[in-house]
Amino acid sequence: MKTKEDIEQLARFAKALGHPIRISILQYLDKQNCCFTGDLVDILPVAQSTVSQHLKELKDAGLIQGEVNPPKVKYCINQENWEKAQNLMCSFFDIDFNKNSCSI
Amino acid sequence: MKTKEDIEQLARFAKALGHPIRISILQYLDKQNCCFTGDLVDILPVAQSTVSQHLKELKDAGLIQGEVNPPKVKYCINQENWEKAQNLMCSFFDIDFNKNSCSI
DNA sequence: TTTATTTATCGTATATTTGCGATTAACTAT
DNA sequence: ATAGTTAATCGCAAATATACGATAAATAAA
Numbered sequence: 001m002k003t004k005e006d007i008e009q010l011a012r013f014a015k016a017l018g019h020p021i022r023i024s025i026l027q028y029l030d031k032q033n034c035c036f037t038g039d040l041v042d043i044l045p046v047a048q049s050t051v052s053q054h055l056k057e058l059k060d061a062g063l064i065q066g067e068v069n070p071p072k073v074k075y076c077i078n079q080e081n082w083e084k085a086q087n088l089m090c091s092f093f094d095i096d097f098n099k100n101s102c103s104i
Numbered sequence: 105m106k107t108k109e110d111i112e113q114l115a116r117f118a119k120a121l122g123h124p125i126r127i128s129i130l131q132y133l134d135k136q137n138c139c140f141t142g143d144l145v146d147i148l149p150v151a152q153s154t155v156s157q158h159l160k161e162l163k164d165a166g167l168i169q170g171e172v173n174p175p176k177v178k179y180c181i182n183q184e185n186w187e188k189a190q191n192l193m194c195s196f197f198d199i200d201f202n203k204n205s206c207s208i
Numbered sequence: 209t210t211t212a213t214t215t216a217t218c219g220t221a222t223a224t225t226t227g228c229g230a231t232t233a234a235c236t237a238t
Numbered sequence: 239a240t241a242g243t244t245a246a247t248c249g250c251a252a253a254t255a256t257a258c259g260a261t262a263a264a265t266a267a268a
Binding site for chain 3 (some may be wrong): 162
């Protein structure tokens with residue numbers, strides 16, 4: 001959380017998290033590991049095109065990735081960026097990741 | 105991160121964090137403990153009215169609070185909601201707060 | 209080839225966000 | 239009472255976000 005780049009990256013991640021539908025999508029993906037667009041359309045209270053749009057935003061933010069499996073698309077968390085978001089957020093909130101180092 | 109309310113609350117917090125200027129403000133407040141609007145206007149690359157607007161959004165989200173000290177206004181982090189945001193974010197990212205319980 | 213399935217994209221409408229200068233409000237100090 | 243200081247608010251413009259139905263693309267199945 002020192003550099004301008006970190007601040008901007010954190011803001012981008014946070015912005016992507018700034019909608020209940022997108023939080024729900026990420027939560028579901030984290031739980032299920034992966035899923036198809038259709039699975040999300042089934043459980044979310046918005047139209048299919050709207051779900052697609054939110055998926056695109058999460059993908060643009062780098063938080064998820066899609067694997068085309070025609071005619072379906074399988075979405076997963078992008079682990080690398082997910083951890084990056086985690087780290088930035090923890091650093092921002094002063095949460096010490098090494099709390100559990102517990103070397104006695 | 106179970107209820108609809110938690111999801112919506114987290115999204116509100118995240119949305120408030122979704123702009124570099126607001127991240128910078130919160131970071132500064134966290135570091136300095138408190139400060140006046142003018143201090144922020146001095147260090148941020150936007151107009152005074154724009155800073156005020158971002159402060160209003162952070163206040164509306166509950167992340168900061170202002171104490172009128174005419175003609176100045178002193179802003180601080182709202183600790184209660186700050187911790188709430190921390191908790192929601194940690195729970196969302198599956199970060200165990202009790203990692204440091206380390207009871208041997 | 210036609211049909212069905214799934215998802216992205218387009219076009220559109222509406223709402224929200226962002227940023228600015230100008231003004232107003234609320235005080236202090238003179 | 240007047241002037242000065244600080245910060246919020248207003249009015250505006252431009253950009254972005256949100257949501258939807260309709261359409262298109264890409265493929266599998268018939």
